[in-house]
Amino acid sequence: MKVLVTGGAGYIGSHVVRQLGAAGHDIIVYDNLSTGYRWAVTCGELVVGDLADEAALDSVLAAHNFDAVIHFAANIVVPESVENPLKYYRNNTRNTMNLLAAIEKHKVPYMVFSSTAAVYGMPPETVLTEELPLEPINPYGASKMMSERMIMDLAAASSLNYVILRYFNVAGANPEGLLGQATPEATHLIKVACECATGAREGMSVFGTDYDTRDGTCVRDYIHVEDLAKAHVMALEYMANGGESRVLNCGYGRGFTVREVIEVVKRLSGVDFPVQETGRRAGDPAALMADNSKVVDVLGWKPDYDDLDTIVGTALAWEKAWQEKRGRQVD
Incomplete structure (x- = not known):
């Protein structure tokens, strides 16, 4: 497939890009490099750009006939989201809307979305299923919940198919030492x-x-980043083989x-x-x-x-x- 990966120069995105390349996919990475790195893009082509720049985003989708978009680009620090909520609603929610508008305009058939267990909030259960009500307790979780809803609503109104992956605690690094978490001031x-x-x-x-x-x-629940990356590649294959839209937890x-x-x-x-x-x-x-x-x-x-x-x-x-x-x- 021809795949656009937003945030593909970041920690999780870079591991997915490497696995996509190994699987033979043709990749364009779109990243503003605010927390990602050029060296982390080991496959495909890097386009430096921001999802807030609707014209630049549109030009990338117009120049390529994408089969799928994998959307990672987001801010992810929970305490920061409490201190600066509008940053999270701008970058995580509004910019997802910008991306969805481009996906709709250019009729991209498949989307994989990087979501989080933070959408569940503080449920009384300790082992969480996808059917639990979404009750986020911080702007980060809320921004991701809103993005999920927009994806679902667009899919209901169009031919878009999606897989939403809700991550638990991602950790580890590429076993060959090619990639790892280089995020400054990480909190994990x-x-x-x-x-x-x-x-x-x-x-x-x-x-x-x-x-x-x-x-x-x-x-x-700690999940190795390579196992999580594998789920993204499999999600593309699943949709390409006719699989219907799904929300899936990713943990052990x-x-x-x-x-x-x-x-x-x-x-x-x-x-x-x-x-x-x-x-x-x-x-x-x-x-x-x-x-x-x-x-x-x-x-x-x-x-x-x-x-x-x-x-x-x-x-x-x-x-x-x-x-x-x-x-x-x-x-």
Whole structure:
């Protein structure tokens, strides 16, 4: 297929682009490089542009007969979304509308959308199905929920088919060291812990130790970025073979506590970095895991890296290489 990938120079998008290229697809990456990197685009052609620039976006779709769009481009930091909500509604929601208008105009038949478990908010359930009501508790989750609704509404009014993938906690890096998470000021637990292990941070905090979990800290479902990327490629194949529009959770269906993750990072790195235990953050559920039965059944998806040591090991190897590349001495 001829595929447009928005945000394809970012962490998850770059892994998907590499897998798309390996599968023989023809790729155009559209990215403003605000959090992505030119070097991360290992396949296809990079067009530097912003989704807010409707004329530039239209010219890219006019110049290529795209079979599909995979839409990653978004801001994703929850605390920032609370402090600056309009940034998230502009970039995540309004710019998705701009992209959908171009998709409708140029009659692109397929779309895969990068969504999030944040659309569920704080449900009483700990293992989440796609049928749960959407009750986001922050502007990031709300901006993604609105984008999902726009995609569904356009599909109902046109011939567009879509697969919406709701991510849980994405982590890890390409096992060959080609790609990894280079996002500045990242907030994800495994990335932060790996930065501590390599000396890029002096220490880290654990927010809340009194949850009703096996060790008092939050439980999350961590999915390796390569397994998540695989789901995107399979979603395109699914639609090309006549599959109907679907919403699918992407996770492993089991979780690890914050303390367990930190201990794995310390064990694999051999570094006992400082960890400060502090109070809960507002809006952190005790446990969130994916019911992934639909992505398994619908796409035939099977994970290759469903192992916390593997996830952390690839993330740690990438972080060491990334810090050395930036001129930081890593023991």
